[in-house]
Amino acid sequence: MISHQTFLRKTARLFITNLLWCVIVSLTVGFSSCGRKPIPPPEEVQDQLGPVSDALKVDLFFDATLSMKGFVSAQTTSSYQRAVPLLERGVIEGWNGGQATFYKFGDEIAQLPGRAYLEAVRPAFYSDSKYNKKTLIERVIDRASPDHLTVVITDLFQDNADVNQLSDMLKQKFISNSLSIGLYGIRSQFAGQVYDVGSDNYTFGYKSGENSNTYRPFYLLAFGSHADIAHYFEVLAANGLSNLPESHVLIFSRHLTARPASFAGAKLKSADRISEISSSNLLSGAYKGDRVKAFKISSGKPVAKFGLELPYNAALTNVMTHGAELTPEVTAWRGRDNGAAQLALEEDQQARNAFQASARLTPDQPPFGALYIQGELKAAELPGAGVYRYRLRLRPSQYALPEWVGRWDMREEEIKAWHLHPQDFDGSKTYNLGNFLGTLQGAVLSTTPPEVCDVYFYIRVDK
């Protein structure tokens, strides 16, 4: 039997030998995560649709020119006449403490006291020579307050010069300030004269008859926040405007979705030479958002690819019509160790060039239900190992005006034919409607192009 001391000495040696073996194992494989610094999470600047205002002042401007008189001169109560009383009710029901102020405009603008606006359902309202010559909507725009909701009730008859001037003013005053423009088009019975038709300013007499397809359109043209416009139109529709023969809503806005598509509920459909990892591996702090996917590419992988499917469930109604193809805008950063506790972000063009993305909505036609993103990172072309951040913003590639705009649009060549045969005049169309709406759409797209997705990829690349 060995002595107690010898036994303890040998046991200690044995323990140290074993411990050493385990340390060797650990060191051999390497604790590669030791010393890894986190990288800042994305800035939480979300391009979300704002809420409906708690209380709102609504300014409503009636077009008091002679062209509007036909809407109140038909034998029956016209859709226009039925819509007028609803305008104030829409404000009262839409907002607690909502305040509606009415005006009439033409050559000049005048406030309508009390409930004088209800006179708009009578022909005499349009007989005041001080107001009934020219539809100067630009004066209304000039006067409109951006923090109010402004609604113009008009037949929207404008020549090319009017369209350009109006669109430019709307762009300056509303679109460039992230405000929206809404249009509620409604067909109504009509019996009267239509003035200033076409570039030669012809005048035609028109009786819509009883067929709703031949009714003449009038419009509620609204300027304000997207949420307020949409809410006002919804309340009006619920109060009876949607029961009128044919009506359409279109809102020109930087918002196509209530919130951009995110990774909430997203699925990684394919991954080649790349692993998804928890974002907490790379990000500093406790990131709670759903706009980040984190990946890891092991060393020796020259190209990695992934495919993601995101739910597309926040699309807004009555917004600009767009196709399924999306245009990606990619920004890339590389994490730089400048001695601080976390890596500093440095925009990196080489990293940007190494990443290719494509995206589209599905199905091919609206309503869209999902968004597919394909990403390919050429790791071999990156400036080195480390952590990279990519921001991917997606915007629709193609837009089109809704189908009804084409049906409601009066074209110049038709006017020339009608001048020769006035009895053929089709007053169910609006001169320059397509041009006006197309110009407005172009102004929105050039000033505040809508995004449908804004997400980040954080990618750790081992080399």
Next chain:
Amino acid sequence: MVRGKHVVLILVTILIFLAFFYGAVPGEDQLLDSLVTTGPNILLDDWREAFRFWANLGITASLVCALIWFALGQWGFSLNYWARAGRRPAWLALLVLALLAAVPGAVLTPTTQEWGRLSVAFYVANNDLVYYLATLFCSPPSYKYTPFGATAVRHW
């Protein structure tokens, strides 16, 4: 004195297990983190968690086998001379049992695109080594030469 020696041997057995639990398995986990590509169906973090779970379960099973061996050798078997004791089959059976503990991990660890099978090699090696090292260094004195190679290292 004798009872104290047994306690020390058991403690060292547990220390060998702990060295794997806190040293080898986390080290292997890090190596796999740098090698494995999971593909689309699972987060790498979740895959690694599965690996750690099955690896730790495997070495725990091996620890239990080593302790069973110790208990059998100390209190279960009767012995006059170790070379004629004929207990190597029992030791080998427990070694096989420890290795079999790697099977659930090998089957149930999610598949990956690359390097995932290395986890099976780690399960087998870990289970094998925990049992072998524990019995090599900490078998009861009566059976200290039963494990292969023990005659070269057991000089106490």
